[in-house]
C-alpha cells in the first residue's frame with residue numbers, strides 16, 4: 130500500500146461541519162489562552178500544589194463503572210444500579226443553601242433503600258490508593274480515593290491523571306486497599322473489589338462517586354466538600370462527571386498493527402477522538418505521539434482513506450476517527466496493538482454543562498453557574514438535526530446571561546456553544562467544541 134505523504138488536518142471535517150451549520154468553528158488560539166490564564170490564576174492564588182499531580186506509572190486502558198451492571202444482592206434481584214443524582218445537579222429540596230449543588234454522581238442499587246448495602250465497589254481501572262479515611266466522623270463518612278492515569282495526548286506528559294472518591298462506604302476490602310500516609314497506598318487492578326457500599330456519614334446507603342481533575346483540592350478538610358453554593362466556574366472545573374469519564378472510555382476497539390511495510394486496514398464502527406487512542410506494546414501503553422517517540426511506529430503508520438487515496442496526519446493525536454471511514458495501522462514492532470476508545474454518548478447533559486462552562490470560562494464577567502436553570506430541547510425545534518441545551522450563569526455584576534449548547538444528533542461528538550453577551554445585547558457566534566477536549 131502506498132501512503133501519500135500529504136499533510137491533512139481537520140479542515141476537511143470543518144467543511145463538513147460548516148455545511149451543517151453556517152456558523153463559525155472554534156478558535157484554537159483563544160482556547161489555549163484561556164487555559165493559560167486559568168493556570169496562572171491558580172498559581173497566583175497559591176492554591177495549587179507545589180508539584181504536578183504524580184501519575185500512576187503505567188497509564189490504564191478502558192474503564193468500567195464502580196458497580197457491575199449485573200450486581201444483585203440478597204434483598205434485590207434487579208441487577209445493576211441507577212445514577213440518582215448527577216454531577217452538578219441542583220437539589221431543590223436540600224434545606225441548607227450551602228448544600229444545593231452536587232459535585233459527583235450518586236449511585237444506588239435498583240431496589241432502593243438499604244437493599245444495596247455492602248454491594249461491592251470496584252476499581253474502575255488499574256490505579257493506586259492515595260487517601261483512605263476509615264473514621265466515620267463527618268458527612269462524607271468513610272471514604273477512599275484512588276488515582277488513575279490514562280493515555281491522553283494533550284495531557285501533561287501525554288497522560289491525564291485524576292483522583293476518584295468513593296464516599297459513605299461501609300469499609301474497604303483490606304486485601305486490596307491499604308494506606309498509611311502519602312505515597313504509601315496499595316495499587317489496585319481494574320475490577321478489584323476495593324470497598325463496600327454503605328451509608329456512613331448519616332445517609333441512606335448509596336455511593337457518592339466523584340472525580341477530581343485538579344490536585345489543588347486537599348483530599349481531607351473543608352475544601353473537599355463536594356457541595357458549594359454558589360457553584361463558581363473555578364470550583365466546578367476542578368471536578369468532572371465520573372460517569373461521563375467512564376462512558377467515554379468504556380467501549381474499546383483494538384487492531385494489531387501489521388509490520389514490515391504492511392498495514393492492517395479497518396473500518397471505524399463509531400466516532401472517536403484520536404487524543405484518547407493509544408498503542409499497547411509489551412505491556413506498556415502510550416499515546417500515539419509517545420509511541421512514535423518510543424520508536425514503536427512512524428508518523429505515517431496511521432493512515433486514513435479519502436476518495437481512494439491514503440493520507441496520514443502530521444498532528445497524529447489531534448484528529449478524529451470517523452464512523453464508517455477506512456483507516457490503516459502499521460508499526461515497527463511486532464505485536465503492537467492500536468486501542469481506540471469510542472464514547473458511548475450517554476450522560477450528554479453532563480457533557481453539555483461542561484461545554485457551557487468552558488464556553489465562558491475565559492470571560493471574566495461570568496462568575497457562577499445557575500444549574501437550576503438547565504434545560505433541554507431534543508430535537509431542537511429550530512433545527513431538528515440538533516439537540517439544544519441551555520443554562521444561565523450569574524455575572525460578577527449581578528446580571529445573568531444564558532449559554533446555549535447544541536449537539537449534532539447524527540454524531541454527538543459534534544457540538545457548538547454560544548452565549549448571550551449582555552453588554553452587546555446579542556448572541557455570540559457558535560463556537561465549535563474540540564472533541565479532543567476531555568470532560
Ligand SMILES: [Zn+2]
Pocket residue numbers: 214231233234235336337338
Ligand atoms: Zn452525593
